Amino acid sequence: MTIRTRAFERVEEVSALPIYRDRKAALLTDFYQLTMMYGYHQADGQDQRVVFDLFYRTNPCGNGYVIAAGLEQVVWYLHNLRFDDEDIAYLRSLGAFSDDFLEELRNFRFTGHLYAVPEGTVVFPNEPLLRFEGRVFELQLVESAVLSFVNHQSLIATKARRIVDAARANTAHPNAPVIEMGLRRAQNMDASVFGARAAMIGGCVGTSNVLAGQSFGMAVLGTQAHSWIQNFDSELEAFRAYAQTFPDNVVLLVDTYDVLRSGVPNAIALARELEAQGRKVHSIRIDSGDLAYFSKRARQMLDAAGYPDIGIIASSDLDEFTIRDLLIQGAKITSWGVGTHLITSQGCPALGGVYKLAAREREGELEPCIKVSENASKVTNPGKKQVLRFIVEGHASADLIALDDEVIDPTQPIELFDPVHTYKRKTIRNFTVEPLLTPVYQSGELVYELPTLTDIQSRVEDQLKLFSSEVLRPVNPHGYHVDLSQRLWNLKHDLLLAQRPAGVPST
Incomplete structure (x- = not known):
């Protein structure tokens, strides 16, 4: 009988989130994990106690640290790690395993200990981020999945932080927000949704990814595409229609035709129309061209027209280096939309975390190895x-x-x-x-209450102040x-x- 602690209830809440709901976990592993488990089973060594460490060796992107992330996914995985009839039938069809081994899998439950660094912690090479203790049969299985979860989200959280810090270097707008906009460039659905979550851990304020927003309670943000502008007879008409549809969040894409001769003048024209109605244009967005030049000229035009409060959003294949260079050039950008380079951690696509044996049972005692x-x-x-x-x-x-x-x-x-x-x-x-390292599982029982995303974001900020x-x-x-x-x-x-x-x- 499972004791319904608050930690248990919290992981049940997480498991019910849209991205996790009804998902299977057991076969998310490399085949060689199963063959090694089978080898231990055949040699009657499956109950040997072992210790495994998960750590990484090199900071990504030339960074000085990593932001640990992905523990929520690890806990969800261990909590839901079961082989159902469909899984067993598939493994039987491979012809590689005996019936008694498959029955062992059918009864599989995680019964070990897990100690982990809480999400949002600043960590460094060679430090154990997770420490597993338990039966080799169980700890061999979980290797591939937990590496996938921790490697990916820690990488994206760290990349996001580099980008957020670059944006915050804007002395005129030190709190310039960064929006994650990478859905269409992520390698797959999970990479986009969990990448968006990791981006929020790294300091982004919202995402364009609606499923990520639904799953994790993030702010979902978006404006309009160039096709919207093109589908009207004039740019100003497109702007008016958008302002009528979204009267409280008028953000106008100004680079469909000509930023300075068309887009910004039409945005100013609409701002005057809305001002007469007691409404306003919130921001313009520039998605192409020389962002430093266009933003400076657009700022001059908006200020001269009497609209210094209209913000300027920049997008277009941005990363931390481009953002930093734009600010050095005096760009007048008040918020940033970052997609491809963030969600893929372009230039450094993997963290490279590893999972290594640190101790094994010998004559009834754990022996370091x-x-x-x-x-x-x-x-x-x-x-x-x-x-x-x-x-x-x-x-x-x-x-x-x-x-x-x-x-x-x-x-x-x-x-x-x-x-x-x-x-x-x-x-x-x-x-x-x-x-x-804090206790997460003790003898298969969850003893760690998963924090909210807001709590993790606060931990990141507190951690970074230490360094x-x-x-x-x-x-x-x-x-x-x-x-x-x-x-x-x-x-x-x-x-x-x-x-x-x-x-x-x-x-």
């Missing part, structure tokens, strides 16, 4: 771990990846050292410690300190030495 590689960056950190953030005078000073049972005394100074260049050391005093502008800058950011505890470093070093073939000298 390590993956060795010729590439030093791919050598894993062994054991059950926690991530500790040191806060000094209200600012994040460093993160420490430590073994889960380590206790840090905040009354004593602590010396941190770079895990590769160990001569680089930093002493921290008068700090508080914030553990980043220096040098860490947050989008180009050549200062590297934030992420170190290993002495115990973890010693364990890793000992395991690496133990892996060296006999007779091979150390270097």
Whole structure:
């Protein structure tokens, strides 16, 4: 019998959202996960306890950090992870698995532990974002799906934040909003809907995607297409018809024919007509051409006509670099519509998160284990771990990846050292410690109440205030300190030495 805690009720609410409703989860996996599960089953090793970490190795887009996202989707997945009759029938048709294995799948439930970094947390390379503990049979299955969820949404949230920060560099309009408009360019439906959600986590104020708006309670925004203007005998007639249809949100697309000789003059003409009725034009939108030049000239024309409050929205294949350049050139843009480059994270299409074994059961005890590689960056950190953030005078000073049972005394100074260049050391005093990994599942029971999207957005803003502008800058950011505890470093070093073939000298 399932205990109906608030955490359980909240995930049931999430599962009922339109994008999740009636969706199946079990077969969202790579086939080799099932073949490995079958191998464990055949070897009678399916109940072996293991620990897996999900982390990434390199910040995307040249950024200095990542915004963690996707945990809601992970929880939905684990909550609804069941193999139904249709799933079992399909797997049986493959001819690869025995009937007793398929019956094991029919009874599948997630019974393990999950610790995770809450969505909206600022994180760094090699820090576990999720830590799974439990039966290898279960933890092998979930790898592909949870990587998909966390990799995608963390990537898009981070890209969105880069774009939002670029837009906020506008000193005349420091709160210039960014609208996510990528539906038609996203790779598929899920990428567009969950990408829109991640964009909101990153700081966008709304989306053009109606299904995303319905699913997650986002503001849905949109104006008109060039075809609307073309379908009337004149541009002014099209503007009038739109203003009559949407009297409280008159936004006019002014680049269908000629921005400065037609679009803006017609917008001004309509503004005068509406003013006589006690109404107003809210904004114009420019979707092509030299956005810096057109926005400056349009601003001059609108101001000269007595309409300094009419905003200027820009779209047209924007990204953080284009927005920054436009502002350097003095563009007079008050809000931004960003599509392709945001929803696809163009230029950096994947986060590259991985899911690696950190400990396995041996003789009834969990034993740390390590993956060795010729590439030093791919050598894993062994054991059950926690991530500790040191806060000094209200600012994040460093993160420490430590073994889960380590206790840090905040009354004593602590010396941190770079895990590769160990001569680089930093002493921290008068700090508080914030553990980043929080319990989500305990023995298969959900103990974490999923936050609302608004709560996650607030967490992002609070998190970013902890870090220096040098860490947050989008180009050549200062590297934030992420170190290993002495115990973890010693364990890793000992395991690496133990892996060296006999007779091979150390270097």
